Amino acid sequence: MKNANPVLAAALIALSYPCAVLALDGGDILKVPPTARGLSLGGSEVCTGTEALFYNPSGLAAATRMGVSLSHAQLYEETRLDSIGASAPTALGSLGVSALLLTQGALEGRDMDGRATGSFLAVDRVVSVSWAAKVPRSPFRLGFTAKHLEQRIADAKAQGMLADLGLQAQVGSRLSVGASAQNLGKRLQFLSESFAPPLAVGVSAGLDLGGGLGLLARVRHRPNAALTELGGGMEFSLGGVMALRASIERPFSSALPASQNPLLSGFSGGVGLLALKGTQLDYAFSPGVEALGQTHRLTLRFEFGGADDGLAGPRERLRDAPRNTPARRGVRSERPRGGPGTDRPRKQKQATWDNFWRRDGEGRPL
Template identity: 30%
Template structure:
């Protein structure tokens, strides 16, 4: 088998899985379930505008492209916290480890804290005895919950080609317990198994590389009596160092400038593009920016990171900021990572 044959095989598998992201499905804007899966972790990636399918490696790759798990060190750890919109908080943690010639494995957990929400009912609408208006409040609160737990396996098939797969269980509860209406009881929670698959390919020309992934592939999710598709997404990317030890434009041992481009096709929106740049000095201090094209409110992103060696552990702290339009607060992300080499 030639060196290029694994790439063709992996590409065929990914492209076969992405048939579900047809233009017909993409017209159903905003009709997918488990929307929290679109809130991507890892501040390095989001600081580069989400252009990360090719660059993802180690524990961070668990959330972007399982093929990148093949690059894990002896022990890789990545944890991200996101104060999201409307006091919602999203947290994630991933761990990956190399098994030598057997490949690499990883586990991930994502959880959402929606806080407490005031319960309202239409039968409570009206005026209180003191003349104040009641918008339907019952005096009770409820707390929706959502989480994802996944296991990944990845392996280098050649010195240039890696492939990986993730199986994960997703659960979301929209209300505390079931709801009864007109004598019928409805379950307001849903859980389902979804899969990610991906490939990464180093072209052999300087640092130029390619990546592809399919995320959240699986069955429909049923809430009460209605079913919704999972947020399936196909992503294709290219990345390389413009400047660096293997720079495409210029070689440098101290400075690195990495450019990345992703093209993504979700099943509930039109095609989207992501552009990212990262400047790194001596692989200790990094500055990042990105742009997200064809999003409702998201556009420019910014970020920074620091790395330090505490032998045998390499620590990194990353931060990113992404605007959410004129009327919503921007999103901050903090990621702390560690690699035991």
């Protein structure tokens, strides 16, 4: 059993911000990257697939397969963060649902004189619904998330509706850029006090250098917390079976003197393993601050149905690129050509249920 004060006032805030800045906003559950890959890459706005539910909803539109993501994060002492997300492409765009649960075990309550008054629970929950779609004849993807946040301490509760907006673009075949505005909404009321939501505006860029190496740069501003974060990361794929990841960030807080802003902090690293086709296991590690110690995350991702690849690849980028652009010019079609003088027969028209049952006046198939 833990004393409530250090957990509620310091633990999650220190986990969220590498430097010990003053907490000017609430909603701590929304400040911590819930997935292992997201933590080891600094919560990138250019992520795609089911993971995009937690960072930039527009990334859902890049997936061509259904996906499920399950994550568990061991934070401070008995504090745990669990998440689940699922997404699927449809004719009207990609849809996704997700949920976050932050539990802190039993907390010990005390009165004004420091005497124990019994234990209580503190639980945070977030339930979200997301939609994303590609902009026709352009490299852009748009996304939107509506989320319900509930924070409960003993019998006290604060709740409200928030929203995320996201935009991504593929520039050529190697550069991806993304922008997001997260946790847009009104102030939340908790007993006699109110607090601002953890509004965050971020921009990321990812560059594929070839050979399995990718670099990432990110800047994120939290106006309600007077905090700006600069970060960078890398991911190196080993034969498509294993991926090594690392990131580091530099926070700047106007709420603290310049001398108290650390030079470098927020290092994290991780590894991803392709266990089976369509199944990936991710692990991430962050040293954290000295008072709170290390944090660990595990994520299990599944992809099934649809095309062979659930992430935006070169073929998809070529298909979505506008006509008469370098991405299309000079690229030969991979479709087999047949006809007279070739040894490749023309592809026969596939039968469908519509023409299978169609007959002429004499009962012969059309």
